[in-house]
Amino acid sequence: MNTQEEAPVAFVSYSHDSPAHKRWVGAMASRLIENGVDVILDQWSISPGADLARFMEESVRSADRVLVVCTEEYVRKANGRAGGAGYESMMVTGELIRDLGSTRFIPLVRQSRRPVELPAALTTRLYIDFSDDTAYETSVKELLHELHGVPAIRKPPLGKSHLRVSRTPRGALARGKDPGRCTNWN
Numbered sequence: 168m169n170t171q172e173e174a175p176v177a178f179v180s181y182s183h184d185s186p187a188h189k190r191w192v193g194a195m196a197s198r199l200i201e202n203g204v205d206v207i208l209d210q211w212s213i214s215p216g217a218d219l220a221r222f223m224e225e226s227v228r229s230a231d232r233v234l235v236v237c238t239e240e241y242v243r244k245a246n247g248r249a250g251g252a253g254y255e256s257m258m259v260t261g262e263l264i265r266d267l268g269s270t271r272f273i274p275l276v277r278q279s280r281r282p283v284e285l286p287a288a289l290t291t292r293l294y295i296d297f298s299d300d301t302a303y304e305t306s307v308k309e310l311l312h313e314l315h316g317v318p319a320i321r322k323p324p325l326g327k328s329h330l331r332v333s334r335t336p337r338g339a340l341a342r343g344k345d346p347g348r349c350t351n352w353n
Contacts, residue, residue, distance in 0.1 A: 174203050174204060174205045175203075175204055175205065175231045175232060175314045175315060175316075176204075176205045176206075176207065176229065176230045176231045176232075177199060177204050177205070177206050177207070177230055177231065177232045177233070177234050177314060178206075178207040178208075178226040178227060178229075178230035178232075178233050178234070179192060179195075179196050179206060179207070179208045179234045179236065180223075180227075180233055180234065180235045180236065181235075181236035181238075181241060182236075182238060182240050182241040182244055184238050184240045184241070188238065188277075189210070191277070192208070192210075192236055193208065193210050195275075195297075195307070196208045196210075198307055199307075199310070199311070199314070202311050203315065204311070204314050204315075207226045207229075207230055209222070212226070230271075231271070231314075232271055232272075232273055232313075232314060233271055233272045233273070234273050234275055234310075235272060235273065235274050235275065235286070235289060236275045236277055236297075237274050237275065237276050237277065237278065237283075237284070237285055237286065237289075237294070238277050238278060239278055239279075239280055239284065241286070242284045242285060242286050245286035245287075245288075246286055246287050272288075272289060272292065273292075273294070273295065273310070273313065274286075274289050274292050274294035274295070275294065275295050275297050275306075275310070276294045276295070276296045276297060276298055277297045277298055278298050279298065283296070283298075295309050295310050295313075
């Protein structure tokens with residue numbers, strides 16, 4: 168297991184849709200902590216009187232990854248620039264403009280509606296679907312693999328060709344040359 172110094176740090180961005188949703192987010196974040204991810208979550212990271220804007224800014228900046236829990240309400244607030252979700256969405260947009268290839272932001276979809284809706288800044292991002300509670304374990308494992316940088320499915324090593332082919336330089340076909348003949352199929 169990772170030590171605290173090696174643990175990936177993830178900030179969870181979500182909207183307070185309902186008490187049940189807030190509990191679900193807390194339970195998911197606790198599960199990540201149990202599995203070696205240092206989670207920044209408002210439920211245990213801030214106290215009354217804290218500067219919320221500063222908390223959000225520092226959390227987005229300091230985290231290795233930002234987990235964006237995309238409910239229908241979160242998407243509405245993010246796209247409408249309303250509340251904390253709207254503020255965080257502006258920060259995400261700014262970060263993505265600075266680094267278009269960034270993989271720091273991971274949408275976690277928790278929606279009953281189809282097709283899935285994501286905040287405008289994240290529409291081109293691959294998401295992990297947490298909508299089906301019966302597939303929760305699979306989704307958590309996928310997220311943990313990503314956060315720890317360990318592929319769930321590894322690409323197999325490149326094998327040796329068992330075909331003996333007399334090679335023709337690339338582009339020879341376009342110039343009308345014989346591509347070579349296969350002399351052995353093993």
